Amino acid sequence: MRRHNTRGLLLSLPIALLVTISLLWAGTAFADGVMLRPAALPSADRASLLTAVTKAKAADPAAFQMVAKLHVDVIELDAKKRGRLAAVTPALKAMRGRALFPILEQLALDGLPRGDRNGSAWLAWRLGLLEALGSIRDARSASVLSAILTGNETSYPLVRAAAQALGKLGSTQAASKLITMSRIQDKKTRGIIAGMGHCRRAMVASRLAEIMSGARSDADVELYARALGDVANSWAWQTPLIAQTGEHSPTRDMALDALLNAFVSQASTHARKMIAQAVLVVDHPATKQRINAKKSGRSRSTQAALDALAKRFDNSPLR
């Protein structure tokens, strides 16, 4: 019979009390995160996040202030933006790991209010938070990102950014989550697919290959080719962080095959152009060989298109 360790229990009481108080506080004093209500997080995750945020805030208040400043700045950044949206991501990304808890706080615990930020400013702010979080690649963000994807947010760019951020964690859990969600046909599906290419795992490449085989339109092909290009991106795989996964070959092999299969099955010029771009981004050393293998039994026009692709590969802008 197992005996309770009274001492341990006693020691844990204050902590439990603190957590309980914190959770109560979270449910009352804390506002919602900009992407998630705190209650949407599993309680343990919420508690640990709250604790971590509290600690971080104490340890590096300047980091929180920098995020808060950017929240203020985003109004001006949006007003002065050149292009579709204000670029919030680089300012947050430049903070590197210091931005982790300030961002998580914004996303899931106590996001600064929208105030008078217009639609594009508010979207830029939330996208920036998600993209910067993804760039940090810290596993402690998994719970929040997973909850965001499971939640009610269906906006394509936000779902894409969240899926991308989760995928960048590179974990099997993250990959599985994305694959599972990619099988659900709803408003989030395309955002999930668009982001999951940043999860550079063989299982993701396999799922993306499967998705590509079912492409029904140029828009589908463009989206899926981009994801396959991301998952097998030659330059990304040259970075130590990605290379260390050890799934270099299967991931890139599957992606290349999926792209070349799509290239011969998709007749539209635009679709082939998008696929060709992805093939170049993958920059797989076996590309020429596999292109030649695809020529057998193909129509003249397809063979000519494959030849052109091979020629383009020879002159790849990546090399």
Added chain:
Amino acid sequence: MIRPTWTSIFALAAALGLFAHGCAGHHDAGFDEDNNRNESIDGIDDPNSTGSGGPSGSCTPGEVISCYTGAPETEGIGTCVPGGTTCLPDGSGYGPCDGEVLPSEERCATPGDDDCDGLTNEDGPDCSCTPGQTLDCYSGPPSTQNVGICQSGSQSCNQEGTGYGACVGEITPKAEDCATAADEDCDGQSPPCPDATIDLRADNNRNGTIDLSDPTEDLNEASWSANNGAVFLANIDDDQSSCPTSGTDSQLASCNDASDTSINGNDDLLDLAKLKTAPWPDAPNDAKGTLTVNNPGKTYVRIFKKSGSSYKEYTSGQAVSLSELRNGASFAIEGKDILRDVSKWDGYLTVSWNVNAGTGPNGPIGDGSDTVEMRLAPVLFRHHLHPIDTYYVTKFTNYSPSMVFRQDMTSAANAAGVTAHDLYEQDQWTQDFFETAYMAMPKSGGGQHVIHVNFRSANYTGGSLRTAGRSVFTDLRGKDVAGAVEYASNHADYMDSLNSFGNLETVPPYSYNGKSWPMGRVLRGSHPQYYPDPEFDKMIDAQGVQDVIEIDTSWLLVSHVDESVSFVKVNSPRGWAMMVNDAAMAKTMLQQQKNNGYGSTQMFVGKYWSNNAYAAVSISQVLNDPDVMNESAWAAVKIDDQVNVIKAATGITNSEIIDIPFLHYESSGYSLAYQPGTVNGIYMADKHFGSPDPHGPTINGQDIFKSQIKNVLLPHGITVHFIEDWDLYHRLSGEVHCGSNATRKVPSNDKWWESGL
């Protein structure tokens, strides 16, 4: 000719005993003095006559026999016919010869042969000619007979011989017709028509003047071509700066020198193309001249007629005064607007001078008309082979990033010899909210008369146009400087970034595949699902000179062509080269430095983001950043596609491409220049390029990216001036080019009308 009377004939016949059948008794009875019928010619009609002319001797009473008392050779000839005589009741003889017709005096008044000599109307007291006889005849003045078209006719004697019939076939003098070569009035001369001078002159030979005596001004004037044809401008500048600088967008846009019906001073008059009619001093009083223009161009132009020393609006088809017809009339023409939609009007205008010539001293003078074809000058977007005249930046007073930026711009501009024009708008994207262009027509002396055209951007979002674009009307418009705007209010807001003019560059002039683009071609970012305002592009197409080349910029956050390409003048057969962002080169350069042991060397040193986050990052950190590497690889491929499109359109080769290295990163799902994008600078003049300061890693005292761009442009004689734009532009997704603009000089010898387009 003796024409015997019947009395005498009878007397003679009686005396000669010619009446063999008792005609003597008849004769006796006929001259019965009691009957007193001497007025009768021969008494044969006398019913009381005893018929002394009938057969004598016994006969069967009542018997009727033929009788004829005239000369036997006349019986049955002409009108002479025998009669009948009846045997008397007592059988003693025959009575008078009834019904005979004896010869009478020949008379032309009667149709027959009266004297029964076998000839009709051959003679007689009232006869004048012989029937059938013909004579030459001519009723015109004798001096004109058989001169010119005049000729004799003939007339025939009528059957009665009483005279001649009408003169047939004669041609007598008519009024002289100057339109024919014939001598209609038969005076021995065939003068041409009096000169009805019908000659309309425009600047067909494109020397900037109207030359009435120069035949090249007339040559092929009815058809505009690369070789000839007059040009006119859309007179949409504001020479007297009389347009308001406040008001609604539409009020600002609608005011210009063509919006009224007056010519606003001498400067305004210079903006109009002139037309003249040649003098016709001898124009008859009833002659009339009108100037007309064809449809649909008529709607888009305004004509003025010179009256005294001023010009007044003239309505097409209105008659000029006789004095103007005689002395020559002067006109001036303006386009009311630039070309916007070629389906409504292609810019070609047919102008006709129509003369109803009236009647001269020698009769009517031939009418006629003279036609010239003119063309509205297209609006041309500027390319980098034209040196900058003035550059523009938005000035933010007392804002340090703006001051730093402007200071560096000034240094570059001073070196290039160009002047600045500060704009005071709350919009720092000076490249985006307006675009400079120009129109030109021939100028006296061989140059070009230019109206600069500043387009307000078609940025229309949330129901309104971009505010700073108003500056084309409120600040820049003036003498020979126009403002214009073209946009579609229903174009989707999410595509609006494409309407900023960082997304409009001009590929310099080139020829390729047998076709020439002497004024270059517009380059725009466009994608089937993400494209600029179609109305604006339609307007570009309507100019017919700089057809748009489209490249895909949809993958870029800002989506502008100036983020990846630019053009510089070089000494090569083409005359220009294309600077292109090359992410692979940037990666390679950084990798080389890392391999050389400089992996820890930082770039972006001393630079901060708006939240005060320090931007500095080491070479190794950059190369090890999967996100930067991922996005940079995509950028390399996407830009390669852009280049391939431009290659296909222009024939430019790799040897004519100048690689400019910088990486990309992802923001909001799209791509942005990671370093300040050094391709995105301002080409000040042939020898000066203003580049963003790349803030690259400094190794051995040299910023490797600064060195690179300096080294690649140096062989072309181009000095690079580095301009600090991190705070003002780079961290807001833009660079030097985005924050500047330029009006470029229009070389006098670079004439669009000689382009053949």
